[in-house]
Amino acid sequence: MEYIRITSIDNPLFRSMHDLMKEVFPPEEVLEYALWKEPLEDPGIRVFVAVHEGKVVGTTEYRYYDDFQVAMTDFTIIGQAGLGIGRFLARKRWSDLEVLAAESGKPMLGMFAEIYDPYRTRDHAFGGVKPMDPYVRREVLSHLGYKRIDFPYVHPSWENNGEAVEELDLCFLPTNEDQDELDAGIVVKFLKRYYSVLANKPKAWHDMVEELEGKVTLALKPL
Numbered sequence: 001m002e003y004i005r006i007t008s009i010d011n012p013l014f015r016s017m018h019d020l021m022k023e024v025f026p027p028e029e030v031l032e033y034a035l036w037k038e039p040l041e042d043p044g045i046r047v048f049v050a051v052h053e054g055k056v057v058g059t060t061e062y063r064y065y066d067d068f069q070v071a072m073t074d075f076t077i078i079g080q081a082g083l084g085i086g087r088f089l090a091r092k093r094w095s096d097l098e099v100l101a102a103e104s105g106k107p108m109l110g111m112f113a114e115i116y117d118p119y120r121t122r123d124h125a126f127g128g129v130k131p132m133d134p135y136v137r138r139e140v141l142s143h144l145g146y147k148r149i150d151f152p153y154v155h156p157s158w159e160n161n162g163e164a165v166e167e168l169d170l171c172f173l174p175t176n177e178d179q180d181e182l183d184a185g186i187v188v189k190f191l192k193r194y195y196s197v198l199a200n201k202p203k204a205w206h207d208m209v210e211e212l213e214g215k216v217t218l219a220l221k222p223l
Helices: 012-024 033-041 085-104 134-144 184-194 203-213
Strands: 002-005 045-052 055-065 070-078 110-116 147-149 168-174 181-183 217-221
Touching (some): 002 085, 012 055, 045 085, 055 085, 070 184, 134 168, 184 217
Parallel strands (some): 070 110
Antiparallel strands (some): 002 045, 055 070, 110 168, 147 217, 181 217
């Protein structure tokens, strides 16, 4: 299996990747094809596909913010069961992030991820691929060490229509597995930076950020 970075919408592998995203994710989670041009060309955004026998069978997007020493996994898609795609992507991604952290000269504190709450996403089939089932994914990410950040999370729709999505939890994978709380300031800085690309964020999102700005730390809870 190959781990190949995509940096242009003109790469034929990107069409396959985008089709896979549309098969697996609900519409509000998929950025329009043409709008991928700038993100793919951004050196800070890392988009990779897993290619098996010439076919895109998985993909992941992530980024590293060296100014506050955290990463974000935007998404991970497993397009086929039985190939070990999830483990392959996770290991390749982590190795890449370790290199980026080393280049920055500061240790990585951990990695954010938005994780579906399976009790609020029963209408999503996720392409019928069982490894993408919210119950399975949540348990796998728990095994990897992710913890739920203890606050009610609101996610702006990637359709940029101002709608609030409330079916996910914001989670964090600390490099120190015994860590049980997180600096609220890091969460605020991350959310503002990450969602700066969306002009139409819902009021509920702004209210959430304002409330977080009044906190010092946030508890990290088991998934």
